[in-house]
Amino acid sequence: MTAPFSSVAPGVRDRTGNDPIFIWNGEARSRAAAGEDILNATIGALTQDDGVLCTLPTVLETMKRLQGPRSAGYAPISGVPAFRAAVVHDLFGDGPLSRQAVSVATPGGTGAVYQAVQNFLEPGQKMLVPSFFWGPYREITGHGGRGLDPFPMFDDRGEFDIDGMAAGLDRHLATQGRALVVLNFPCHNPTGYTLSAGEWDRVIDVVDAAGQRGPVTVFIDAAYMEFGGGSARGWVDAVPGLMRNATVLVGWTVSKSMAQYGARIGAIVALHRDPAELAQIDNALGYACRATWSNCHHLGQLAAAELLTDPELVARVSAERAELSALLQGRIDAFNQHARMAGLRTPRYDAGFFVAVFTPDQDATAAAMRDRGVYTVPIPGAVRVALCSTPASTIPRLVEALEIGVAAAS
Ligand SMILES: Cc1ncc(COP(=O)(O)O)c(C=O)c1O
Numbered sequence: 001m002t003a004p005f006s007s008v009a010p011g012v013r014d015r016t017g018n019d020p021i022f023i024w025n026g027e028a029r030s031r032a033a034a035g036e037d038i039l040n041a042t043i044g045a046l047t048q049d050d051g052v053l054c055t056l057p058t059v060l061e062t063m064k065r066l067q068g069p070r071s072a073g074y075a076p077i078s079g080v081p082a083f084r085a086a087v088v089h090d091l092f093g094d095g096p097l098s099r100q101a102v103s104v105a106t107p108g109g110t111g112a113v114y115q116a117v118q119n120f121l122e123p124g125q126k127m128l129v130p131s132f133f134w135g136p137y138r139e140i141t142g143h144g145g146r147g148l149d150p151f152p153m154f155d156d157r158g159e160f161d162i163d164g165m166a167a168g169l170d171r172h173l174a175t176q177g178r179a180l181v182v183l184n185f186p187c188h189n190p191t192g193y194t195l196s197a198g199e200w201d202r203v204i205d206v207v208d209a210a211g212q213r214g215p216v217t218v219f220i221d222a223a224y225m226e227f228g229g230g231s232a233r234g235w236v237d238a239v240p241g242l243m244r245n246a247t248v249l250v251g252w253t254v255s256k257s258m259a260q261y262g263a264r265i266g267a268i269v270a271l272h273r274d275p276a277e278l279a280q281i282d283n284a285l286g287y288a289c290r291a292t293w294s295n296c297h298h299l300g301q302l303a304a305a306e307l308l309t310d311p312e313l314v315a316r317v318s319a320e321r322a323e324l325s326a327l328l329q330g331r332i333d334a335f336n337q338h339a340r341m342a343g344l345r346t347p348r349y350d351a352g353f354f355v356a357v358f359t360p361d362q363d364a365t366a367a368a369m370r371d372r373g374v375y376t377v378p379i380p381g382a383v384r385v386a387l388c389s390t391p392a393s394t395i396p397r398l399v400e401a402l403e404i405g406v407a408a409a410s
Contacts, residue, residue, distance in 0.1 A: 019135065021377050028375040039374045039397055041390045044189070044353055045261055046324055049391035054324050058316040059258045063303045071299035078286040079105025079267065083301035086308040087252050087267045097239055102278055103269040104285040105296040109223040109253035112268035113140050116249050119284045120180045120217040121146045128168040128181040132356060132379065134189045137182065153191070158347060160195055162202045169210040177214060184221040185235055186228030187352025190384035194231050194351060204241035211245025218242050219249040226257035227325055229351040239271060247272050254304055256353070258317065259324070265300035331387045331395065338399040344406065353388035357402050361409035368408035374401035
C-alpha cells in the first residue's frame with residue numbers, strides 16, 4: 001500500500017544508496033558467477049592475480065594480538081594519543097613540520113574528507129576540485145550542505161592546469177570569502193596523475209598569492225601515498241611553501257597503505273604556522289568527531305600506532321608492502337606498454353591504483369567494453385581502469401577492449 005505522505009525529508013528523497021562503482025562491480029561479478037569470462041577492472045582494492053584481496057600479514061597479526069579488553073573500550077574522542085603522534089611522525093618525521101601539526105583520528109580517509117568539508121567551509125559554500133575527482137567528494141560535500149566546484153584538471157599539454165586552479169581560488173575568495181581546494185596526489189584517483197616537483201612549485205606560488213587575500217585551505221588527500229613509488233613523499237617538500245599563507249590539511253588512511261580497507265582507520269592532519277590557530281583547528285576537529293562518529297576504531301588505532309613506531313614492525317610492513325608495490329608496478333608497466341602501442345590517450349601514469357583512458361563518450365566506451373566482458377567505470381570524459389585488481393596477464397585483452405571501446409565512441 002502506498003503511504004499517503006513521505007516522512008523522508010524532501011532534500012534527501014530519491015537519493016541512490018549505492019556508489020555506481022559498486023553497481024558495475026556487482027554486474028561484473030554476477031556475470032562471472034554465471035560462467036562468463038569477465039575481466040573486472042572496476043574495484044579499487046589491490047588484489048592478487050587470483051582475485052584474493054592483498055593483505056599484509058604483519059598488520060593482521062598485530063591486530064589479532066592487540067584484540068582484548070583495552071581495545072574493546074572506547075577510544076579518546078580525537079584519537080589515541082600514541083596513534084595521533086605516530087601519524088604525524090609517519091608523515092613528517094622529527095622535522096619542524098611535526099611541531100606545527102596536529103592529527104585527529106577519523107574513520108578512514110573518507111572521515112578526513114568529511115572533517116575538511118565541515119570545518120573549512122560554511123554551509124552553502126563549495127570545495128574546489130580538479131575536474132576528474134573521486135566520486136564520493138560529491139556526496140560528502142552534498143550531505144553536509146556544501147557543494148563541489150570543479151576546475152579543468154589538465155591544460156593543452158596534458159599537465160596540471162594551474163591557471164584553472166588559480167582562477168578557482170580567486171573566484172571562491174571573491175564569492176564565498178574562503179577557499180578549500182582538494183589535491184589528491186600522489187596517484188590521483190581516477191587518473192593516476194602525480195604532480196611533478198615543478199608543478200608543486202607552481203601550486204605553491206598560486207596558493208601563496210591567494211592566501212594573502214583571504215583564508216585558503218589546501219587539503220592533500222594522500223590516500224594512495226604509499227604506492228607513489230619514487231614520488232610518494234614528494235608532496236611533503238611542498239608543505240612549508242603552502243603553509244606560508246594557507247592552512248594545510250592531509251587526509252591519511254591505512255585503507256591502502258596497510259591494506260585494511262574495512263578497518264576504517266585514518267586521520268586528518270592539520271598544519272598551521274600559528275599555534276593559536278592550530279589549537280582552534282584541533283578543537284573544531286575534536287568537536288566534529290564527537291558530533292558524528294563519537295570516537296574511532298580503538299583496536300585499529302592501537303595497532304597502527306605500534307605498526308608505525310616499532311622498528312621491527314615498521315621494517316616488516318615495509319617489506320611486505322614492497323611486494324604489493326612490485327605486483328602493481330608490473331601491471332602498470334604492462335599497461336603503459338600496450339596502451340602506447342594501441343595509441344590510447346591517458347594522463348602521465350607512473351604509479352597508483354588507477355588510470356583514466358580519455359574518450360569522447362564514456363558511456364559508449366564502457367558499454368562496448370562490457371559487450372566484450374570487460375568492466376571499467378565510466379566517468380565524464382574517460383573510463384577509469386583499476387589496475388590494482390587487473391592481473392598483468394589480462395592487460396592485452398583489457399587494452400584491446402579499450403581500443404574498441406574508444407573507437408566505438410569516436
Ligand atoms: C581519492 C580517495 N580519497 C579518499 C579515499 C577514502 O579512503 P578510505 O577507504 O580510507 O575512507 C579513497 C578511497 O577509495 C580515495 O580513492
